[in-house]
Amino acid sequence: MRVLPPAEREAMYAIYAFCREVDDIADDQAGERADRAVALDQWRADIADLYDGGSGGKAAYLSEAVRRFGCLQVDFNAVIDGMxxxxxxxxxxxxxxxxxxxxxxVASAVGRLSVRVFGMEEQPGLALSHHLGRALQLTNILRDIDEDAAIGRVYLPREAIETAGIRVGDIAKVIDDPRIDQVAQGLAAEARVHFAQAQAILDRRPRGHLIAPRLMAGAYAMLLRRMVAKGWTPPRSRVGHNKLRLAWLLLRLKLSR
Known part of the structure; x- marks a missing residue:
């Protein structure tokens, strides 16, 4: 976000803050589900109030992004629906x-909000949001298998798990099965298709401040490649971003603008 011009940067900071707040509600393991649902409903109400011309309550800090860049209410609501x-x-x-x-x-809707801030035209913006959002989220899922399992979640698709011959039921048994690598490799292949589609859109150089999505695409595609090379056979260790490579990627993107 820091590579964006000031107005766009502040709008993205606001969108990111919103995403963090509703994500924290979704991931609050100490809170009761009913209370967390009420908290998300309050965010829906505040978003609606903002678009109806009111103060917006907790969502007031989104007013400039909405006014200046035309971010859509339906996309904010979609993020809440995901949480x-x-x-x-x-x-x-x-x-x-x-x-x-x-x-x-939880991902492509954030992209749809973001591409408006980036100044993209509608068709390439929606397409980029669709593919890059899914690519990033699938990469996150593959990176966080053990962390998600620790809080009772497994986002890997049932069809792939059952095709691999793994019986669903006990979380530990599922993710500790050596055949989980087959499941993860299949999801990684799907993510690579979305990365390729997103890169094809970016390569056509559509209008907009695209260094941010280019950096995200490059960084996460790099992360996915490292995970694929390492595999997901237990025991796993979490693969993180290589900061030196990210700095080099950012430099290359700045020089190629």
């Missing part, structure tokens, strides 16, 4: 269509 999926129940081995819906809400 509500985690509040309603701990997601475990969802059907692929549910996983795709989850990715659209």
């Amino acid at each position: 509500a999926m985690d509040v309603a129940r701990d997601i475990r081995w969802p059907q692929h269509r549910e996983l795709d819906l989850y990715c659209d809400r």
Whole structure:
């Protein structure tokens, strides 16, 4: 976000703050589900108030992003709906269509808000949001298998788990099965397709401040490649971003603008 011009940067900071707040509600393991659902409903109400011309309550800090860049209410609500999926129940081995819906809400919807700030035209902006959002979220899921399992969640798709011959039920037994690598490799292949589609859009150099999505695409594609090379056979260790490589990537992107 720091590579963006001031107005766009502040708008993205506001959108990011919103995402963090609703994500914290979804991930609050100490809070009761009913209370967390009420907290998300309050965010929906505040967003609605903002778009109806009111103060916006907790959402007031989003007013400039909405006014200046035309961010849509439906996309803010989609992010909340995604967090509500985690509040309603701990997601475990969802059907692929549910996983795709989850990715659209918690990641691609954020992309749809972001591309308006980046100044992209509608068609390439929506396409980039669709593919890059899913690529990033699938990469996060693959990186966080053990961390998610520790709080009772497994986002890997049921169809792939069952095709690998793993019986769903006990979380530890599922993620500790050596065949989970087959499941993860399949999801990684899906993420690579989305990365390729996103890169094809960026390569056409559409209008907009695109160094931020280029950096995200490059950084997370790099992370995915490292995970694929390492594999997901237990025991796993979490793969993180290489800061030196990220700095070099940012430098290259700045020089190629």
